Amino acid sequence: MLSVEDLSVEFRTRAGVVKALEAVNFSVQPGETVGIVGESGSGKSVTAFTLMGVLDRAGQVTAGRALFQSNRVAVDLLKESESSLRQLRGQELSMIFQNPRTALNPIRQVGKQITDVLRCHSDLPPADLRLKALEMLASVRIPDPVKRYEAYPYELSGGLCQRIMIALALACSPELLIADEPTTGLDVTTQTTVMNLLKDLAAQRQMATVLITHDLALASEYCDRIVVMHAGHVVESAPTHSLFSQPRHPYTAKLIAATPEPHKSFAELMPIGGNLPDLKAMDLAPCRFSTRCDRFDSALCGQTPLKRAALAPDHQVACWQPL
Amino acid sequence: MTQLQPHFANALPHLPPPLLRVENLCKVFPVGKAAQLHAVDQVSFQIQPGESLGLVGESGCGKSTLIRLITRLLDVTSGEIYFDDALLSTTAARQFPRSQHRASLQLVFQDPTDSLNPRFSAYDTIADPIRRLSPQQDKQQLQARVAELADWVGLPQDLLSRFPHQLSGGQKARVGIARAIALNPKLLVLDEPTSALDVSVQAVILHLLADLKQRLGMSYLFVSHDLNVIRLLCDRVLVMYLGKIVESGPVDQIFSHPQHPYTEALISAIPSFESKPHPIALTGEPRSPINPAPQVCRLYGRCPRGEDRCQQVMPELQAIAPNHQVACHFPVSAAADSRD
Numbered sequence: 001m002l003s004v005e006d007l008s009v010e011f012r013t014r015a016g017v018v019k020a021l022e023a024v025n026f027s028v029q030p031g032e033t034v035g036i037v038g039e040s041g042s043g044k045s046v047t048a049f050t051l052m053g054v055l056d057r058a059g060q061v062t063a064g065r066a067l068f069q070s071n072r073v074a075v076d077l078l079k080e081s082e083s084s085l086r087q088l089r090g091q092e093l094s095m096i097f098q099n100p101r102t103a104l105n106p107i108r109q110v111g112k113q114i115t116d117v118l119r120c121h122s123d124l125p126p127a128d129l130r131l132k133a134l135e136m137l138a139s140v141r142i143p144d145p146v147k148r149y150e151a152y153p154y155e156l157s158g159g160l161c162q163r164i165m166i167a168l169a170l171a172c173s174p175e176l177l178i179a180d181e182p183t184t185g186l187d188v189t190t191q192t193t194v195m196n197l198l199k200d201l202a203a204q205r206q207m208a209t210v211l212i213t214h215d216l217a218l219a220s221e222y223c224d225r226i227v228v229m230h231a232g233h234v235v236e237s238a239p240t241h242s243l244f245s246q247p248r249h250p251y252t253a254k255l256i257a258a259t260p261e262p263h264k265s266f267a268e269l270m271p272i273g274g275n276l277p278d279l280k281a282m283d284l285a286p287c288r289f290s291t292r293c294d295r296f297d298s299a300l301c302g303q304t305p306l307k308r309a310a311l312a313p314d315h316q317v318a319c320w321q322p323l
Numbered sequence: 324m325t326q327l328q329p330h331f332a333n334a335l336p337h338l339p340p341p342l343l344r345v346e347n348l349c350k351v352f353p354v355g356k357a358a359q360l361h362a363v364d365q366v367s368f369q370i371q372p373g374e375s376l377g378l379v380g381e382s383g384c385g386k387s388t389l390i391r392l393i394t395r396l397l398d399v400t401s402g403e404i405y406f407d408d409a410l411l412s413t414t415a416a417r418q419f420p421r422s423q424h425r426a427s428l429q430l431v432f433q434d435p436t437d438s439l440n441p442r443f444s445a446y447d448t449i450a451d452p453i454r455r456l457s458p459q460q461d462k463q464q465l466q467a468r469v470a471e472l473a474d475w476v477g478l479p480q481d482l483l484s485r486f487p488h489q490l491s492g493g494q495k496a497r498v499g500i501a502r503a504i505a506l507n508p509k510l511l512v513l514d515e516p517t518s519a520l521d522v523s524v525q526a527v528i529l530h531l532l533a534d535l536k537q538r539l540g541m542s543y544l545f546v547s548h549d550l551n552v553i554r555l556l557c558d559r560v561l562v563m564y565l566g567k568i569v570e571s572g573p574v575d576q577i578f579s580h581p582q583h584p585y586t587e588a589l590i591s592a593i594p595s596f597e598s599k600p601h602p603i604a605l606t607g608e609p610r611s612p613i614n615p616a617p618q619v620c621r622l623y624g625r626c627p628r629g630e631d632r633c634q635q636v637m638p639e640l641q642a643i644a645p646n647h648q649v650a651c652h653f654p655v656s657a658a659a660d661s662r663d
Contacts, residue, residue: 039521039522040521143607143608157383157608157609159608160608187382188381188548188550188589188593188594189381189588189589189592189605190381192591192592193605214521215594216522216596217593217594218594220595220596220598241597244597254523255522255523256596258522258523259522259596260522260525260526260529260549260555261551261596262551262554262593262595263595264551264555265555266529266556269526269530269555271523271527271530272522272523272526275491
C-alpha cells in the first residue's frame with residue numbers, strides 16, 4: 001500500500017549539507033502496523049514529514065519514490081503538487097504529532113478543531129459537522145463528549161489531548177496513519193490506554209499504521225514489523241518476532257541490550273558506545289554505524305555502496321557481516 | 324494529632340537513625356477563590372544512609388512538588404522534614420541557600436539542557452556550588468576539584484571549557500550530575516535524570532549513577548515514571564497517586580507482588596519485548612486534586628476494585644508485611660486469598 005524506495009533527503013544549512021536520509025526503503029501492507037525505531041537524530045521524523053509533504057523548506061528530496069496506493073488513488077507522494085497533497089491528507093493519509101499540546105491550536109475549542117478538519121476534507125453538510133465531531137470524540141473514548149467539545153486544550157490532560165489528536169487524524173477515515181511518538185511524555189498507564197485505543201481503531205477501520213517511536217519495547221508490543229533506523233539509514237527491517245529473537249544487525253542487537261526491561265538485570269544493561277556520526281561530514285563512511293561497531297573491518301565495511309541484503313524474504317539488513 | 328508525636332517514635336532501635344525523615348508533609352496551592360490544590364497530602368517516609376529510594380507515579384501526582392519540598396525549594400504547608408536529625412521544614416525556602424545543610428542535600432534536574440545556565444561553561448557550572456558553599460576557595464584547589472569531578476562522571480577534561488549548546492545530551496547530563504555531587508552531598512535527589520536521553524545514553528548514565536553511589540556512599544531519592552529504571556537502581560519504592568503514598572516496600576516485592584490496584588496497573592503497563600498488549604484495568608480520568616473529598620480514596624472511580632467503602636473511608640497506609648505498606652481497603656493479595 002505504501003512503498004518507499006531509495007528515499008534520500010538532504011538539509012541545506014549554513015554549516016553544510018546534512019544527509020538526513022539515504023536510500024531508505026520500506027513498505028507497509030494494508031492493515032499492517034509497522035514500527036520505525038531508532039535514537040533521536042536517526043531520521044524517523046524526517047521520514048514521516050517527507051511522506052506527509054510537510055518537510056521543512058531547507059529539506060530537499062534528492063532521490064527516491066514513495067508510492068501510495070489505496071482503493072481511490074495510486075500516486076507517488078513525492079511528486080504530487082501541494083494542492084493534490086492537501087486532498088490526500090486527512091482522507092488518505094494522516095498524522096499524529098509528537099506533542100499533542102503544541103500540535104493543537106491553543107485558542108480554539110477542541111471540538112471546533114475537529115469540525116475544521118471535516119469541513120476541509122469531507123463532503124458532510126455543515127449541519128452534520130458537529131454531530132460527526134461528537135461521534136469522533138466518543139469513538140476515541142473521551143468521557144462526556146458534549147462537554148469536552150467546548151474545552152480548550154489547556155483544560156485537558158495530556159492523555160485527553162492525545163486522544164483529541166487521534167480523533168482529528170481519524171476524522172476522515174484515512175487509509176494510512178503515521179503516528180510520530182504518540183505516547184512520548186505520557187505516563188505508562190496513559191500510554192497503554194492510548195496505544196490500545198490506536199490498535200483497536202486501526203483494527204476496526206482496517207487502517208495501516210506507521211508507529212514511530214524510540215521505545216523498542218513499545219514497538220515490539222504493537223507492531224507487526226519493525227524498521228530500525230540509524231543515522232538516516234534503515235539498518236534492519238523484519239517481522240517483530242524474528243527481529244527480537246534473532247537480530248542480524250549489530251545496532252539492533254545493541255539497542256535491544258540497552259533497553260531496560262522487566263527481566264533484565266543491571267549488569268545485562270549494555271550501553272551503546274560512541275555517538276551518531278556527523279551527517280554534515282563530506283567523508284561520511286558508507287556504513288554510518290562503523291564508528292560504533294565492534295565488528296568493524298575496514299577492508300570489508302569501507303566498501304561503497306553499503307551492502308543491503310535480504311537474509312530472508314521479509315528480513316533486510318544493511319551490513320557486510322550480519323550477526 | 325499525629326503531627327504532635329515525638330519525632331523519634333518510629334525509629335527502631337537496631338536501625339541507624341534515618342538520613343531523611345518526612346512526617347505528615349502537606350503542600351497546598353491556592354487556586355482561585357476558596358479552591359485549594361492538594362499537591363502533597365500527609366506524606367511520611369524515611370531514607371536510611373546509603374539507601375536508594377525510588378518514587379514513582381504519574382505526572383501531576385505530586386512527585387516534583389514533594390522533591391521540591393524536600394530540597395527546600397518550596398515552603399511546606401504543614402508537616403516536618405528532618406535531615407540528619409535537624410528540622411529543615413521550619414527554614415524558609417528563601418533562607419535555605421544559606422543553611423549549613425544546603426551542601427548535603429542536592430538535586431539533579433530533569434532536563435539536562437534547561438537546567439544548565441547557557442552562559443556558563445561546563446567548568447563554571449561545576450565550580451559554582453563550590454565557590455558559593457565551600458570554604459575551599461583557592462583557585463588551584465578548585466581546578467583540581469572540578470577536574471576530579473569531571474573524571475568521576477566521565478566527562479573528558481577538554482569539554483570543560485564548552486558551553487551547554489556545544490555538548491550532547493549525555494554530556495550535559497554528566498555536567499548536571501557533577502554539579503550536584505561537587506559538595507559531597509549525603510542525599511542526592513534525582514528528578515527523572517534519564518527521561519530526556521536516548522536508550523543508548525540512558526544505560527551509560529544509569530551505570531554511572533550506580534558507580535557514584537557506591538564510591539561516594541550517598542543516598543538517592545530517585546524520581547521516575549520509568550519503572551524499569553527504578554527497578555534497576557533502587558532498594559525501596561514509594562508509589563504516589565494524587566498527592567498520597569499508596570504503597571511502599573522493597574523493590575523486588577513491589578514488582579513481584581504489587582498490593583495496591585494502582586501499583587498493579589502501573590506494573591502491568593510496563594512495555595516489554597514481544598509481550599502481548601494487555602488491557603489495562605484503570606479506566607477513566609484521575610480525580611481532581613482541587614479540594615478533594617477527604618473521605619474518598621483518590622483512586623476511586625478508576626479502580627477496578629472500588630466499592631462503596633472506598634468513597635466513605637479514606638484508606639490509610641498499613642503494614643501488610645515487614646517494610647511493605649499499602650493504603651487500600653481491598654489489596655490485591657487479600658482478594659486472592661479469599662478466592663482460594
